[in-house]
Amino acid sequence: MARVVLGMIGLGTVGSGVVQLLAQHKHLQLKKIAVRDLQKERAANPTCPITENVSEIIDDPEIEVLVEVMGGEEPALTYIRRALEKRKHVVTANKEVLAKHGPSLFQLAREKGVTIFFEASVAGGIPLISTIQRGLGANQFAAVTGILNGTTNFILSNMEEKGLSYDSVLAEAQRLGFAEADPSADVDGHDVAYKLSILAALSFQRFVKPEDIYREGIRNITPDDLALAKEFGYRIKLVGTARNTDPKNKAGALAVRVHPTLVPLAHPLAAVSGSSNCILVNGDAVGEIIMVGPGAGSLPTASAVVGDIINLESALKLPDFASYFQPSITSEWSKTASPDDWTSPYFLRLSVKDTPGVIGTIGTIFGEHKISIQSIIQRGVADRRATIVILTHDVRSGNMEAALADLKKCEFLDSVASAIRIYKAA
Amino acid sequence: MARVVLGMIGLGTVGSGVVQLLAQHKHLQLKKIAVRDLQKERAANPTCPITENVSEIIDDPEIEVLVEVMGGEEPALTYIRRALEKRKHVVTANKEVLAKHGPSLFQLAREKGVTIFFEASVAGGIPLISTIQRGLGANQFAAVTGILNGTTNFILSNMEEKGLSYDSVLAEAQRLGFAEADPSADVDGHDVAYKLSILAALSFQRFVKPEDIYREGIRNITPDDLALAKEFGYRIKLVGTARNTDPKNKAGALAVRVHPTLVPLAHPLAAVSGSSNCILVNGDAVGEIIMVGPGAGSLPTASAVVGDIINLESALKLPDFASYFQPSITSEWSKTASPDDWTSPYFLRLSVKDTPGVIGTIGTIFGEHKISIQSIIQRGVADRRATIVILTHDVRSGNMEAALADLKKCEFLDSVASAIRIYKAA
Numbered sequence A, B: 001m002a003r004v005v006l007g008m009i010g011l012g013t014v015g016s017g018v019v020q021l022l023a024q025h026k027h028l029q030l031k032k033i034a035v036r037d038l039q040k041e042r043a044a045n046p047t048c049p050i051t052e053n054v055s056e057i058i059d060d061p062e063i064e065v066l067v068e069v070m071g072g073e074e075p076a077l078t079y080i081r082r083a084l085e086k087r088k089h090v091v092t093a094n095k096e097v098l099a100k101h102g103p104s105l106f107q108l109a110r111e112k113g114v115t116i117f118f119e120a121s122v123a124g125g126i127p128l129i130s131t132i133q134r135g136l137g138a139n140q141f142a143a144v145t146g147i148l149n150g151t152t153n154f155i156l157s158n159m160e161e162k163g164l165s166y167d168s169v170l171a172e173a174q175r176l177g178f179a180e181a182d183p184s185a186d187v188d189g190h191d192v193a194y195k196l197s198i199l200a201a202l203s204f205q206r207f208v209k210p211e212d213i214y215r216e217g218i219r220n221i222t223p224d225d226l227a228l229a230k231e232f233g234y235r236i237k238l239v240g241t242a243r244n245t246d247p248k249n250k251a252g253a254l255a256v257r258v259h260p261t262l263v264p265l266a267h268p269l270a271a272v273s274g275s276s277n278c279i280l281v282n283g284d285a286v287g288e289i290i291m292v293g294p295g296a297g298s299l300p301t302a303s304a305v306v307g308d309i310i311n312l313e314s315a316l317k318l319p320d321f322a323s324y325f326q327p328s329i330t331s332e333w334s335k336t337a338s339p340d341d342w343t344s345p346y347f348l349r350l351s352v353k354d355t356p357g358v359i360g361t362i363g364t365i366f367g368e369h370k371i372s373i374q375s376i377i378q379r380g381v382a383d384r385r386a387t388i389v390i391l392t393h394d395v396r397s398g399n400m401e402a403a404l405a406d407l408k409k410c411e412f413l414d415s416v417a418s419a420i421r422i423y424k425a426a
Helices: A013-022 A076-085 A095-112 A128-135 A150-162 A166-176 A190-204 A223-231 A298-315 A321-325 A358-368 A397-408 B013-022 B076-085 B095-112 B128-135 B150-162 B166-176 B190-204 B223-231 B298-315 B321-325 B358-368 B397-408
Strands: A004-009 A028-034 A065-068 A089-092 A141-147 A234-244 A254-264 A276-283 A287-294 A346-353 A373-382 A385-392 A413-422 B004-009 B028-034 B065-068 B089-092 B141-147 B234-244 B254-264 B276-283 B287-294 B346-353 B373-382 B385-392 B413-422
Touching: A004 A013, A004 A298, A013 A028, A013 A298, A028 A298, A065 A076, A065 A298, A076 A089, A076 A095, A089 A095, A089 A298, A095 A190, A128 A190, A128 A276, A128 A287, A128 A298, A128 B128, A128 B298, A141 A190, A150 A166, A150 A223, A150 A234, A150 A276, A190 A234, A190 A254, A223 A234, A223 A346, A223 A413, A298 A321, A298 B128, A346 A358, A358 A373, A358 A385, A358 A397, A385 A413, A397 A413, B004 B013, B004 B298, B013 B028, B013 B298, B028 B298, B065 B076, B065 B298, B076 B089, B076 B095, B089 B095, B089 B298, B095 B190, B128 B190, B128 B276, B128 B287, B141 B190, B150 B166, B150 B223, B150 B234, B150 B276, B190 B234, B190 B254, B223 B234, B223 B346, B223 B413, B298 B321, B346 B358, B358 B373, B358 B385, B358 B397, B385 B413, B397 B413
Parallel strands: A004 A028, A004 A065, A065 A089, A254 A413, B004 B028, B004 B065, B065 B089, B254 B413
Antiparallel strands: A141 A234, A141 A276, A234 A254, A276 A287, A287 B287, A346 A385, A346 A413, A373 A385, B141 B234, B141 B276, B234 B254, B276 B287, B346 B385, B346 B413, B373 B385
16 A cells, blocks of 8 residues: 655644554554654654654655644744645644635645645534535535534533533633633634634635634623523524625625524534534535534544545545645635625613613614514513513614614613524525 | 546436536536436436437447436446446446445456446435545444435324324325335335445445345334333434444454334434434544435435536546545455344333233343343223333343243233334444
């Protein structure tokens, strides 16, 4: 069997899993691993040499494939660029580098006749990339939607089950190692935004700049929101979506967004627990395909990395190999649609003074902005304050923003405690 | 872009979908279609010539790929063999031909340096084959489990929802076109058995003869079974499983089976409705991956066929192309494990004479066969007859058979109305 020589950068959670799996695949030779700090204790005990000098890998002509599992933007980006320049294939789990620099990296790979494999960069062990790229190749995609971050899913599940606040569940997650000391990448939606940029590139052949992705995190979600949502038949999840608003136009705007979303309890997204990921892919021929599996973890993510290496290795000796595996992604960043033009139903929680005519005024303001109310109930009157919960029918986001601005001018309104979108099928 | 010339045999439900999808992929040229009867009315209106003479396709040297979507064992098998002999690649949706003749067909393809693509043969539009073959390539598989037949899923769902008998729901399904006039292929589990044979070949590198697959259909399931199962927190589904009983042994026995199964209501398999399929793939590195999607239908199945053609076409001009795509499947049929040695919990429904000591006697007999009872309840006493419902803990099938044989000797037993296995995670 063919044999491929690999060099790896990074030996953390994912890298340790890769070392463990490669031991079962003897025709894949891991020649050397570069790490930042040789003294650090590690889970893995690789049989190959370890170095702090990355050049020993990038400048080694015998190494054909760079496996990059260090994560983060720099110096990973520089190392990947240098490897591509040296005509090495790259297998990477690095969502941040791909989302921020995908267009130029794939362009460089094309120029050098090599490829970038990145199954592990999205949804951990779920073979989502190969499914979109190969299995569903006959389809034009309308949308890719999913729960793509295990940390926020863990926090929301625990808040709902235990009725605890965001802060206390976050602290517990940090204690258990499920959340970082600085949780922003997860809880503010950056991680999901990176993954959506990559999924957009695969599904619609163009990357979206992470800063152009609409992003709302979960910091403001309260146990009240979760309990009220459940009462109405919903669960709140952090859902990411990349949608093609103009499928006939190859340079048309994409609507790419991550925000808390009320999902019907019977929907597959509502059943996703802990660090599992769940992705819905909508194609014009196939309809909807749902994939569920481990979105993180050492061996599941290593399964994706080593799967890439095996696919690469089995074809590496073919001439023109690269042209088969290079995804057709343009080197231009995509335009994005204005969030104002999206439509979805909304869940609103308002804190108001308990005075007569409040519901009438709200109804009038919403009517002026063409917002149709599905249900409106008053809750928890105390100290002359009341909570009003509103579920609307489908409404344009711009109209909702305008209606909420008008509401805020009303004497009776204390605050718009929550305004959360309700899931709408692709 | 490369161009590939196709010939197709069959223009029914799947073939019509293929014609429709190929119209969007201009670089895939469908040159000619062979059908059994030119006079038959069809949904599709292809722009290419149609013939009743298959040789016009198989003997045409310009045609590089045979797309076989006629279904059934013969003459499809003969046509596929002839095409492979002529060194044409084959894309097929034919589960029966592959399950019954897979070893010799893949052997022939290897000899001739061509490949057989078969994504559409299992689970319709769900890209399950490419997921197992490519996306999860780093894994050793323990088991593949799923709901793989839409007709029986439709029947069981409707029986449960409406409390109707098997016969009346089958008649309705036949009227709606969801079941064949002769429903045996679906309701007796043959269709699932064919698919399991193919999944075993992909997951464990060896085909299982369809007649070696343990097969129980749904004809004996009653509304009482469905209602009682629900009361205990289960739904009855026709579940197929292929399991590797001896992963370290490349020629070890496989346990391959299809039978009605009580699935916990909260399990993803329980949520699968209508013609959807749901498959659980268990790999040593990744853990469990779940895929859900349309298991049948014209365009979803065509999505799989045309996806195969696109993957084939994009690499067809590479030398040694075939070696990359040929699955590593042995030409020997697999051994199968004895059903007696499987273990699972059981659901039993017994019809007994309402006399004292019945439950004591049942408990004693079960104890003698090392069967541990989880719960036993008596129901619906009338005319001195009672129904006894038993849920057991994990038990060896052989022991259960022996216990039931002993029970049948008891004076008080009218009948073992049902003995259905309960789902056990891989």
